[in-house]
Amino acid sequence: xxxxxxxxxxxxxxxxxxxxxxxxxxxxxxxxxxxxxxxxxxxxxxxxxxxxxxxxxxxxxxxxxxxxxxxxxxxxxxxxxxxxxxxxxxxxxxxxxxxxxxxxxxxxxxxxxxxxxxxxxxxxxxxxxxxxxxxxxxxxxxxxxxxxxxxxxxxxxxxxxxxxxxxxxxxxxxxxxxxxxxxxxxxxxxxxxxxxxxxxxxxxxxxx
Amino acid sequence: xxxxxxxxxxxxxxxxxxxxxxxxxxxxxxxxxxxxxxxxxxxxxxxxxxxxxxxxxxxxxxxxxxxxxxxxxxxxxxxxxxxxxxxxxxxxxxxxxxxxxxxxxxxxxxxxxxxxxxxxxxxxxxxxxxxxxxxxxxxxxxxxxxxxxxxxxxxxxxxxxxxxxxxxxxxxxxxxxxxxxxxxxxxxxxxxxxxxxxxxxxxxxxxxxxxxxxxxxxxxxxxxxxxxxxxxxxxxxxxxxxxxxxxxxxxxxxxxxxxxxxxxxxxxxxxxxxxxxxxxxxxxxxxxxxxxxxxxxxxxxxxxxxxxxxxxxxxxxxxxxxxxxxxxxxxxxxxxxxxxxxxxxxxxxxxxxxxxxxxxxxxxxxxxxxxxxxxxxxxxxxxxxxxxxxxxxxxxxxxxxxxxxxxxxxxxxxxxxxxxxxxxxxxxxxxxxxxxxxxxxxxxxxxxxxxxxxxxxxxxxxxxxxxxxxxxxxxxxxxxxxxxxxxxxxxxxxxxxxxxxxxxxxxxxxxxxxxxxxxxxxxxxxxxxxxxxxxxxxxxxxxxxxxxxxxxxxxxxxxxxxxxxxxxxxxxxxxxxxxxxxxxxx
Numbered sequence: 006x007x008x009x010x011x012x013x014x015x016x017x018x019x020x021x022x023x024x025x026x027x028x029x030x031x032x033x034x035x036x037x038x039x040x041x042x043x044x045x046x047x048x049x050x051x052x053x054x055x056x057x058x059x060x061x062x063x064x065x066x067x068x069x070x071x072x073x074x075x076x077x078x079x080x081x082x083x084x085x086x087x088x089x090x091x092x093x094x095x096x097x098x099x100x101x102x103x104x105x106x107x108x109x110x111x112x113x114x115x116x117x118x119x120x121x122x123x124x125x126x127x128x129x130x131x132x133x134x135x136x137x138x139x140x141x142x143x144x145x146x147x148x149x150x151x152x153x154x155x156x157x158x159x160x161x162x163x164x165x166x167x168x169x170x171x172x173x174x175x176x177x178x179x180x181x182x183x184x185x186x187x188x189x190x191x192x193x194x195x196x197x198x199x200x201x202x203x204x205x206x207x208x209x210x211x212x213x
Numbered sequence: 214x215x216x217x218x219x220x221x222x223x224x225x226x227x228x229x230x231x232x233x234x235x236x237x238x239x240x241x242x243x244x245x246x247x248x249x250x251x252x253x254x255x256x257x258x259x260x261x262x263x264x265x266x267x268x269x270x271x272x273x274x275x276x277x278x279x280x281x282x283x284x285x286x287x288x289x290x291x292x293x294x295x296x297x298x299x300x301x302x303x304x305x306x307x308x309x310x311x312x313x314x315x316x317x318x319x320x321x322x323x324x325x326x327x328x329x330x331x332x333x334x335x336x337x338x339x340x341x342x343x344x345x346x347x348x349x350x351x352x353x354x355x356x357x358x359x360x361x362x363x364x365x366x367x368x369x370x371x372x373x374x375x376x377x378x379x380x381x382x383x384x385x386x387x388x389x390x391x392x393x394x395x396x397x398x399x400x401x402x403x404x405x406x407x408x409x410x411x412x413x414x415x416x417x418x419x420x421x422x423x424x425x426x427x428x429x430x431x432x433x434x435x436x437x438x439x440x441x442x443x444x445x446x447x448x449x450x451x452x453x454x455x456x457x458x459x460x461x462x463x464x465x466x467x468x469x470x471x472x473x474x475x476x477x478x479x480x481x482x483x484x485x486x487x488x489x490x491x492x493x494x495x496x497x498x499x500x501x502x503x504x505x506x507x508x509x510x511x512x513x514x515x516x517x518x519x520x521x522x523x524x525x526x527x528x529x530x531x532x533x534x535x536x537x538x539x540x541x542x543x544x545x546x547x548x549x550x551x552x553x554x555x556x557x558x559x560x561x562x563x564x565x566x567x568x569x570x571x572x573x574x575x576x577x578x579x580x581x582x583x584x585x586x587x588x589x590x591x592x593x594x595x596x597x598x599x600x601x602x603x604x605x606x607x608x609x610x611x612x613x614x615x616x617x618x619x620x621x622x623x624x625x626x627x628x629x630x631x632x633x634x635x636x637x638x639x640x641x642x643x644x645x646x647x648x649x650x651x652x653x654x655x656x657x658x659x660x661x662x663x664x665x666x667x668x669x670x671x672x673x674x675x676x677x678x679x680x681x682x683x684x685x686x687x688x689x690x691x692x693x694x695x696x697x698x699x700x701x702x703x704x705x706x707x708x709x710x711x712x713x714x715x716x717x718x719x720x721x722x723x724x725x726x727x728x729x730x731x732x733x734x735x736x737x738x739x740x741x742x743x744x745x746x747x748x749x750x751x752x753x754x755x756x757x758x759x760x761x762x763x764x765x766x767x768x769x770x771x772x773x774x775x776x777x778x779x780x781x782x783x784x785x786x787x788x789x790x791x792x793x794x795x796x797x798x799x
Contacts, residue, residue, distance in 0.1 A: 010624030017621040018557060050571060052602075052610040058564045070571075072593070074578035097381035102723040104489040106377050111384040129386040138492035138584045143592065144723045152578065165386065 025056030041065055071182050074139045074152030076132050079171045080178050091172070092149035095125035099141035099150050107134040108141065128171060132164040148189045154181045231304065234267075235260060242305060246516075246730020246749075249290070249303030254316055257306055261291075261322050269295050270302050271644050272660070273323035275733070275761040277746050278333035282363035285310045287339060290746065291319070292733055292761075296644055296658055298665035303733070308339075318344040325647025328769045336361040336479070346421050351472040351798060354417060355410060360477055367480065374754045375485055422458045423466040437465065440780065444473050448551050448784040451794030455771070455783070462779045467772045474798035482758035487513055487588070487725050487749075490758065494745075495582040497760060498796040501540050503532040503573065504738040506586035511668055512734025512745035513588050517727050522718045525590035526670045527711040531603065532573070532585065533736070534700040534707070538611060539569040540739035541651075541693040541700075544791050545618060548690060551788040552631050558622060565614050568606060575599045588725055590717030600708075607704045615697050623691070632687035635782055637789060638774050639684050646770035650741025650763055652790060655692040656684035662737040669736075673710070674703045686782075689789045724753060740791050741767055760799060764792035 032039040039045040046065055049058065060067055077099075081089040100108040111127035114120060142152045153173075158164065179186040231239040231250040238256050242249045252260045264270050270293035279288040287310045294301040306316050318341035319326045330341040331350040338359035341347060349356065358365050371377055379385065419439060428434045443454035452473035458466035478497065482490050494509045495502035507529055514521065521529070546562030570580040576595050577585035585591055595603070622628055638648065640656040653660055661678040663671040679695035681688035719725075729751040735744035741763030748757040767790050774786055 008626060010626050010629070014621045014625045017617055021561075050568070052568070052605040054564075058567070070575040070578075072576065072578040073574055095381075098723060100381035100384075101376040102489065103376075103380070104485060104492050106375055106380050108380060109384040109386040110381045112382055127384065127386075129384075131386070136492055137579065137582065139578055140489075140492070140584075140723070144721070163388070165388075 028056050069154050075156045076135050077150050078153045078173045080175050081172050082175050091124045092147045094123040102140045102144050105134045105136050107131040128168045130166045151178050251305050254306050257317050272296050276326050276329035277759045278337035278339045279757045280363050287314050289316050296660045313340045315340045315342050324645050325769050351475045418456050464775045467775050474794045478799040486753045492584040498793045501536045502583045503536045507533050508736045508743045509745045510586040512732050512747045515732035519589050520718050522590040522715050524714040525716045527707050528591050530707050534704045535569050537700045537739045538697050539566045541697050548788050551784045589719035594716045635686040647766050651692050655681045655688040657682040674706050676702050762796040764797040
């Protein structure tokens with residue numbers, strides 16, 4: 006029969022159209038909210054999704070996975086006495102491994118001793134150039150630079166982030182990437198324990 | 214070129230000894246880490262004819278120009294393959310680097326070299342004698358110089374290689390344009406006045422179209438009409454322009470004009486270190502960044518001669534096949550968009566794409582610019598919950614949705630009447646024009662690199678090479694569905710077989726050591742043969758980095774495909790080649 010193929014195709018669109026409402030009713034009967042709730046969004050972006058697929062941004066947002074990466078930020082630890090301790094030692098690996106070369110680090114020397122200060126004096130990231138590749142965070146040996154989850158970066162001018170804009174507390178890092186934070190902390194503790202054991206076990210070892 | 218690493222393998226193509234066939238003429242390339250045959254330029258045509266006709270290498274895959282600036286010579290590297298499968302044959306021509314650099318064109322033997330030779334002329338200034346239309350292809354006509362030459366410096370030039378010392382330790386931030394104002398940093402040819410310049414590019418494009426003028430029976434003279442499609446045209450998948458010569462509604466002649474998105478990816482790649490280049494490959498074919506990563510990683514791993522961790526190999530295959538499924542579903546949606554079935558099929562396709570991208574985001578951190586592969590493995594493991602998501606998709610959702618797509622479109626009478634019988638390309642022409650990928654397989658040539666020259670672990674999986682025989686639009690549509698089913702088969706096997714273990718055979722390091730030599734890594738990307746030709750001279754940066762982009766090579770026969778068809782079908786004929794501008798223009 007001519008037109009059979011078209012009817013078959015239309016049945017697909019028809020089914021999709023009704024599925025949206027059927028699912029709405031099913032969720033309603035179960036007493037759950039399908040829209041504007043995390044559970045609903047999760048369901049609508051899972052394999053069981055039927056009918057309408059759209060997430061109503063900005064009222065609703067997709068669940069960001071932990072690994073998601075946008076521009077990087079610098080981490081500082083909050084000491085019990087309220088001071089900030091930067092993790093960055095300005096070793097420059099992030100600047101060297103940055104593909105578009107958007108990281109600038111200024112180092113300076115201590116005026117009294119003349120030796121370099123580990124903390125960077127200035128730290129710039131040109132966010133307009135940054136390609137969000139995540140190499141800096143991947144190769145940072147101190148977990149001092151982490152990829153952020155904040156993707157709403159629109160601005161009216163050029164965005165060159167300085168230290169003030171880049172520094173964020175470790176608690177924020179923990180809140181966006183809990184699993185990675187736990188892994189890093191465990192690694193760090195193991196390293197410190199090994200160091201302490203080495204220092205206690207072999208105090209006469211020559212300093213390298 | 215000096216090397217510090219001893220030569221690890223001397224794999225001369227054993228089956229075909231060209232130096233025995235041409236004693237005293239062809240010699241083997243004996244530089245450490247290099248392979249292939251060096252052919253004198255006056256014998257190139259003769260040797261190439263033998264390679265095609267006697268040795269059976271019917272598909273010329275790449276034409277790559279290389280500038281050996283310090284040695285004062287230039288080289289053109291050719292890779293030829295058999296469509297029946299097996300390893301390839303590499304041959305080279307070396308010419309002195311003086312003006313003009315001339316190499317005979319192979320266009321009469323393999324017409325598919327057309328655009329690649331134009332590219333080598335454009336970017337490296339190698340003149341191919343005998344090429345009928347040797348114009349610039351990626352740069353604009355008024356461009357001065359050949360940018361891939363090693364002595365050519367770009368505007369805002371900072372340093373020869375990354376990392377730049379100005380970032381660290383001297384770290385003073387400035388905006389590039391503040392330091393290098395426009396007029397101080399641009400080279401113009403002598404006697405060039407930008408105020409008085411009239412671009413001659415368009416005249417050249419129109420001049421290259423075949424003109425015609427006829428008189429009909431009543432003595433009325435009919436003339437050609439030139440129509441420009443693009444560069445801002447919604448159907449051209451980006452900034453692509455085609456100058457068409459029409460007779461009524463029939464296309465008489467056509468020239469594609471490309472390069473609007475050109476950024477000299479290869480020059481950037483030569484400035485980058487090997488690792489830094491990985492995220493740049495994402496930007497080539499931005500629909501299939503995992504596939505691009507795959508090809509580049511294979512090429513550099515070949516050069517470094519390192520193994521890939523077992524689990525990582527499986528992860529790579531899973532990601533590459535998910536990419537293929539995603540690409541083909543979106544292709545079908547977009548093809549329907551091109552045909553006028555606006556939005557519904559395309560948006561249905563994008564639902565599956567979104568779900569696959571969710572997986573990419575969960576493992577790599579980004580939806581499109583994945584940057585997931587590292588030399589020797591992948592960057593991080595696939596967590597169990599993501600693996601469960603992949604399983605759900607592969608076993609439940611994707612088969613159901615592919616089946617639904619099939620039900621939705623395949624028998625639709627409007628679609629069938631639009632697609633069936635609109636001839637795209639036949640197998641013989643496709644091979645001559647170096648066409649690869651689904652376009653070639655729909656024309657009846659079952660050439661799939663996963664089977665013909667298996668890379669990674671594709672030899673462990675059971676799957677069929679999809680093939681259709683008519684080579685019309687409808688077959689090109691159907692073959693995408695076939696390939697989705699085959700990809701799902703591979704995925705199901707890979708998910709079952711994937712072992713536990715480390716995900717990288719190497720220690721994570723930001724500066725990889727790559728011994729001197731050359732390597733050509735190629736994969737079957739969803740669009741065709743994606744190859745990366747990399748030359749290292751032992752330094753942290755590649756000396757030459759060339760991308761054999763399937764989109765770029767596959768549009769070589771565009772004129773052949775379109776001539777004789779109606780202009781209304783041009784959109785579909787162009788769409789079926791499945792080009793992505795990021796890769797086409799590079």
